[in-house]
Amino acid sequence: MDFLVVADPFSTFKTHKDSTFAMLREAARRGHHLWVCEPWQLRSEPGHGVRVTPTRLHLSLDALNSHAGQHVPDWVQAAEDATRRLADFDAVLMRKDPPFDAEYVYATHLLSQAEREGAKVFNRPAALREHPEKLAILEFPQFTAPTLVSRDMAALRAFHAEQQDLIFKPLDGMGGMGIFRVKADALNLGAILEQLTRDGTQTIMAQRYLPQISEGDKRVLLIDGVPVSHALARIPQGGEVRGNLAAGGKGVALPLTPREREIAEFLGPILAARGLLLVGLDVIGGHLTEINVTSPTCFQEISAQAGVDVAALFVDALERHLG
Structure with missing residues (x-):
């Protein structure tokens, strides 16, 4: 199958930690063909619909044979390819990191138009617009602080x-x-x-x-509405109140607690039905604090520590949706 990934520049991917890289690696191992582009490259043209001139990716043998958490230099060969309609790809994966600004919203509108032209986009663009990551929790006050x-x-x-x-x-x-x-x-x-x-x-x-932040800001992943068995507890370090890995937090993979599973199993079917194939719930002390839908992460940390192949679970779900 042909997969187009809309993301930040692939040259910035960190092979030892990026979930998008883990997705690419798993898809390539299965023989799928990979292209990437940035949101600004999407365009709607008269008579052609939504198109892009993407970059074709060929992962190196070292990348294909790498494992979660491993740094791989020279992981890809890339070359600009011919202009194509988004509807001509088997799947389009929207993996652009926040901020959720006006340009991001415009990109989702172009992706919605591509859907009308026949493209299959994950996560669905309308669902991305309807679930801003901080505000989406307001729908579920029974789980929030x-x-x-x-x-x-x-x-x-x-x-x-x-x-x-x-x-x-x-x-x-x-x-x-x-x-x-x-x-x-x-x-x-x-x-x-x-x-x-x-x-x-x-x-x-x-x-x-929530003082339980000392035990970690838990990232609970939902794939097609089903919770992954382990969460990543991002534990603040050095007097910080933030557990985010980008802010120096320490990531520890832990089995879901009963409360985390309760939240995940309640939200999972609801969010999946709205077209959200991949969701990252943030939970602190049993309280839902964010619903991440743009580019949920932590695949590699959970895989490396818990032995759960999260990327394989994701590509399995993607393939099911594509028939």
């Missing part, structure tokens, strides 16, 4: 006075970017709110601080 979404400074201050210990974060961040904890003493609360809300002009999220 107290949460306020607002840009109103007075409302944010009042919520802090009520909860006493809060995490404030931007709605379009990733990798722990822009996250602040404010304890009961309210130290620097005004400055933090001014910065994050840009003086009351940008909406942010406030969540009750």
Whole structure:
């Protein structure tokens, strides 16, 4: 089959940790043909529909034989290929990292048009638009800690006075970017709110601080609605409040707890029915904090530590959908 992956530049992939690389490696091992492009390369042309001039990837033998967590230099040979309609690929995988900005949204609209022309896109573009990663949890309050979404400074201050210990974060961040904890003493609360809300002009999220973060911010993966058996606990290091790997957190693969499985098994069928083949739930202390749908990660860390071939599970699900 022919797979097109829409992602950040492939030259930036880290073979020892990137989940997208793990997907490419597994697909190539099965004999599938691989192309990549960046979102800006998508275009709709009169009489042709949504097209792209992608780059064809040929993985090296070292890459094909590598294992999860292994760095592989010179992992690919690549060359620009002929312009093709997205509908001519067997599958299009949208794997562009956040931010979920206007350009990202425009790309999803082009992908939706490609769907109307016959393309099969994973995750579905409409579902990506409908599930911004911070805000999507609001649909499931039974699983979340107290949460306020607002840009109103007075409302944010009042919520802090009520909860006493809060995490404030931007709605379009990733990798722990822009996250602040404010304890009961309210130290620097005004400055933090001014910065994050840009003086009351940008909406942010406030969540009750969960002390169980010391045990890890758990990444629970759903593949076609089914939870992977192990989560990756991203444990803060060196006095940090952020467990994100990008912020220096330590990743430890652990079996799902009963509460994590409860959340995953409740959300899994709902999200899969909406066209979300791959989802990353973030859970702290049994509370759902984010629903990641753009480019969920942690394949390689879970595979290396728990012996669960997450990429194989994903490609299995993809192949089922393609018949």
